[in-house]
Amino acid sequence: MFKQFGIGAPSEFFTQPPSVGVSIARSGQLDELVALEQLGSRRSFARDAEIYAEGDRADCWFKIVSGTVRICKLMADGRRHIAEFFHAGDCFGLDGEGERTFAAEAVGDVIVMRFNRAATERLIDERPVLARCMCNMMLRNLAHAQTRLLLLGRMTAPERVASFLLELAERRDVRRVLEVPMSRNDIADYLGLTIETVCRVLSAMKRDGTIAIPNPHRIEICDRDALEATVEM
Amino acid sequence: MFKQFGIGAPSEFFTQPPSVGVSIARSGQLDELVALEQLGSRRSFARDAEIYAEGDRADCWFKIVSGTVRICKLMADGRRHIAEFFHAGDCFGLDGEGERTFAAEAVGDVIVMRFNRAATERLIDERPVLARCMCNMMLRNLAHAQTRLLLLGRMTAPERVASFLLELAERRDVRRVLEVPMSRNDIADYLGLTIETVCRVLSAMKRDGTIAIPNPHRIEICDRDALEATVEM
DNA sequence: CGCCAGTTTGACCAAGATCAACGCAAGTGG
């Protein structure tokens, strides 16, 4: 089982039941977790350090203890694209068994658990219930990618920025004060915009009272309805 | 196993080994296929017919016998987004167990096999090797979505069109003469462009001899190198 | 033949990119 797997998991693999029904492994889960902890080794990375590079052998995966990670790719002419951000509790790096197709980098200082792929596979063979977790994880990844496809394909700059803020709020489960660990450049490359456009849109939102920006890495949502109205799918 | 699953499968589930190694179920596969055939029922849809709608209960999935299907979504203000095209041999509609988040429509006339989800789940519980197929399928979906993210986020119109043509060629496994079942409008909504831009780019490619367009639904690749150079990631 | 749907082309427009300053806070070194 589990020879190759998804790009990453925007959710709490092994520590929390999947959001949608199914009631997985209520009993076994903790045991698995303990087993996993012993398989993993703690690593830390400084800001902008490369956790793995495009082209590396994909022989391990990671779970974030603290910090934020970006999954990204540099095009030949220097254009950069960020496929995903992962936060504390998320898993990432479960990509195909061959080479990495994206790089993973630390957005700020990051601490992760590193898991050997082969060892994990053995564990999963013993406890097939874990396979179900993996599938759920990949499903969520896929659903999220689909949402982003719509965003990048059909949304205007203000809609993208509004979506981004609401997504941040939802992931961190806060209603008002957002911590924004990534730079404006990261946000731009995530939303398919330029840094200037991101700034301008944020400034416009600040001007009309939708948000407040006490400092660049902290944004407060003052008028959530306005944000939601901006997205309006 | 398999309570909820990916958006669709751009590949040959159950009929062909996965492209990347792993050598799955060499022996059992045919038996499964036979079992499945008996679970499924043949359905046909006319051009533009809705196979399922956004919001429908996701209690079945499909494998395409012939024709092309688009997975799409209409935004409130009429903007349309096509998440994916599926062709003969592909599976789709394995989305989450709740409601459909996208609609599926027939691009031309389409024949599909329709499979009941619950029955399939039972089959998979009996033959866990099938779960591995599912995971591979989702992995491919995910990898493809990631590629499209890059396309929509960071590529110019000519790059998008060139990618599209090369993707078509690769999927159909032809080197020169492409059948293009979908309309220019479909292509535009798939690439995040307008129909006019798609036309203009195709016309430009025709002008400089990269492609020939004997009729709107047939495109010939005359200079594959030029196409590949256009994409150049 | 004329209509219809889809495609193509052209003229013009605007959202967002690019280029260029400027601001501002956190180091750094004299």
Add this chain to the structure above:
DNA sequence: CCACTTGCGTTGATCTTGGTCAAACTGGCG
């Protein structure tokens, strides 16, 4: 402790890509 640098972030002016609007073309079909 204070100039000076450095790295972001913000703002403005201008340009370009691709969108919008409108008209012409094409091939099938009653």
